[in-house]
Amino acid sequence: MIEIKNINKTFGDRQVVKDVSFTFYKGKTNLIIGESGCGKTTILKLMVGLHKADSGEILYDGQNFPKLSVNEQENVRKKIGMLFQGGALFDSQTLEENVQFPLDMFTDLTKAEKLERVNFCLEKVQLVGKNKLYPAELSGGMKKRAALARAIANNPSYLFCDEPNSGLDPKTSIVIDNLIKNITDEFNITTIIVTHDMNSVIEIGDNIMFVHKGENWWTGDKSQILKTKNQELFDFVFASEFMKQVLGTPSK
Amino acid sequence: MNLFFHIGRYFMLLYRVFARPQKHSVYMRQIIFEINNIGISSLPIIAIISVFMGGIITIQAAFGFNSPWVPLYAVGFTTRESIMLEFSPTIVCLILAGKVGSNIASEIGAMRITEQIDALEIMGINSAGYLIFPKVAAAVIIFPFLIALSMFLGIWGGYFMGVASGACTEYEYIFGIQAFFEPWKLYYSFTKVIVFAFIITSVSAYFGYNTSGGALEVGKSSTNAVVYSSILILLFGLILTNLFLNR
Ligand SMILES: Nc1ncnc2c1ncn2[C@@H]1O[C@H](COP(=O)(O)OP(=O)(O)OP(=O)(O)O)[C@@H](O)[C@H]1O
Ligand SMILES: [Mg+2]
Numbered sequence: 001m002i003e004i005k006n007i008n009k010t011f012g013d014r015q016v017v018k019d020v021s022f023t024f025y026k027g028k029t030n031l032i033i034g035e036s037g038c039g040k041t042t043i044l045k046l047m048v049g050l051h052k053a054d055s056g057e058i059l060y061d062g063q064n065f066p067k068l069s070v071n072e073q074e075n076v077r078k079k080i081g082m083l084f085q086g087g088a089l090f091d092s093q094t095l096e097e098n099v100q101f102p103l104d105m106f107t108d109l110t111k112a113e114k115l116e117r118v119n120f121c122l123e124k125v126q127l128v129g130k131n132k133l134y135p136a137e138l139s140g141g142m143k144k145r146a147a148l149a150r151a152i153a154n155n156p157s158y159l160f161c162d163e164p165n166s167g168l169d170p171k172t173s174i175v176i177d178n179l180i181k182n183i184t185d186e187f188n189i190t191t192i193i194v195t196h197d198m199n200s201v202i203e204i205g206d207n208i209m210f211v212h213k214g215e216n217w218w219t220g221d222k223s224q225i226l227k228t229k230n231q232e233l234f235d236f237v238f239a240s241e242f243m244k245q246v247l248g249t250p251s252k
Numbered sequence: 253m254n255l256f257f258h259i260g261r262y263f264m265l266l267y268r269v270f271a272r273p274q275k276h277s278v279y280m281r282q283i284i285f286e287i288n289n290i291g292i293s294s295l296p297i298i299a300i301i302s303v304f305m306g307g308i309i310t311i312q313a314a315f316g317f318n319s320p321w322v323p324l325y326a327v328g329f330t331t332r333e334s335i336m337l338e339f340s341p342t343i344v345c346l347i348l349a350g351k352v353g354s355n356i357a358s359e360i361g362a363m364r365i366t367e368q369i370d371a372l373e374i375m376g377i378n379s380a381g382y383l384i385f386p387k388v389a390a391a392v393i394i395f396p397f398l399i400a401l402s403m404f405l406g407i408w409g410g411y412f413m414g415v416a417s418g419a420c421t422e423y424e425y426i427f428g429i430q431a432f433f434e435p436w437k438l439y440y441s442f443t444k445v446i447v448f449a450f451i452i453t454s455v456s457a458y459f460g461y462n463t464s465g466g467a468l469e470v471g472k473s474s475t476n477a478v479v480y481s482s483i484l485i486l487l488f489g490l491i492l493t494n495l496f497l498n499r
Binding site: 045048049050073074075076077078080082084085086088089090091092101102104105106154160 | 274275277278359362363366367368370371373374375376377378
């Protein structure tokens with residue numbers, strides 16, 4: 001479980017995150033949704049310590065992350081898997097080496113055991129047999145999936161995904177969503193997903209925070225979101241005609 | 253003000269670079285990779301430059317010393333001293349600053365802007381140590397060998413081109429390169445090389461590591477890396493020369 005309490009972040013003189021508090025539950029897929037540029041990635045980076053919050057608390061199972069010593073922070077981070085918006089695969093390494101990297105760094109598994117784990121992860125993201133390709137040889141969607149395989153390689157307790165299915169076709173997108181959902185259930189981990197894909201929201205939205213202009217605007221789950229009376233959220237959810245047709249315009 | 257900011261940040265980075273390695277086997281693997289990447293791949297350019305510079309120095313020396321008053325050994329002696337004291341340790345390192353420095357800065361800079369460094373940090377890896385330490389260590393290990401080779405090839409190039417072009421006789425040259433040889437001067441040369449190896453890799457890594465923005469900034473970091481490591485090489489060359497050779 002991760003709790004964030006009253007976090008603020010300013011870049012220059014622009015306040016990008018305003019007093020956001022939320023609880024991300026263990027064994028659930030926790031979603032952060034909102035329109036482009038509202039501060040979703042920034043919140044994610046604040047949580048993992050890539051940005052420093054101006055104020056507020058970030059509690060990993062009760063431990064206030066920003067207040068921990070460097071060593072203690074590293075220990076928490078070893079339990080974090082993160083999928084970056086752009087993938088962030090290591091260019092100089094093959095797909096196999098990328099996925100194996102956390103295992104090399106933090107486990108004492110034998111070569112064979114590592115390879116088995118790598119292949120298991122690659123199978124999960126449907127990239128079997130692509131072991132020896134370099135990131136430059138992968139398509140955008142394949143990079144995303146490869147990055148997800150790396151994020152789950154070392155059995156994380158906390159999984160952060162920044163737009164796991166942007167750039168994927170609808171079918172693969174559902175596969176990835178289900179995969180994340182299954183991993184979350186199976187290993188009982190705390191999963192945080194940033195997305196603006198309504199399909200994902202309706203499929204896997206156990207616990208949702210809607211961010212608007214850097215503020216926590218609305219919280220709820222996938223069943224509540226379709227009945228929302230909140231104007232900004234309503235506009236976000238029913239932005240497209242298609243959504244209105246599929247979901248049926250709710251009475252306001 | 254700006255200068256002190258950079259110096260402070262540079263030393264803070266170094267502090268992280270030399271933190272205790274998290275996994276020795278991985279670091280060892282990286283060092284060996286970098287020795288190949290930084291060192292062995294620079295062999296061709298070093299070989300070509302050294303042979304030609306040796307030849308040029310010899311022919312120039314023979315041209316300048318064309319007088320009955322100048323002793324026979326002058327040409328070989330001059331060639332050896334210039335190559336051993338300055339050309340190989342300093343000029344070759346300046347060339348390596350261009351090749352290796354820009355390579356390191358752009359590699360690390362690209363990793364920074366594509367969030368690969370963030371990805372390392374998230375995993376709980378000391379990214380500065382993991383990325384930079386192997387490069388610094390590899391350069392400090394391999395540069396002395398590269399420079400020794402450059403010295404050898406330079407002196408050999410002088411012999412070959414000097415004799416072949418008729419600028420000096422074989423006897424004269426061989427006699428000259430053996431005259432008044434003082435081994436302690438090699439300490440001076442190789443101290444310079446080790447310091448320069450450290451400067452090139454750490455300064456270039458510093459500029460790469462602190463890149464922010466996009467591809468344009470990676471290019472700027474790469475340029476800065478070459479410019480500042482070259483200036484520092486000359487500055488420290490001067491300081492070390494004063495310490496060793498000024499009596
Ligand atoms: N390092 C930074 N320096 C300055 N401003 C930043 C920085 N990172 C983000 N911002 C600003 O903060 C705001 C929120 O950015 P963020 O990346 O969190 O958006 P997002 O919600 O993830 O959007 P998207 O859905 O498009 O990824 C943006 O307006 C952006 O310009
Ligand atoms: Mg984003």
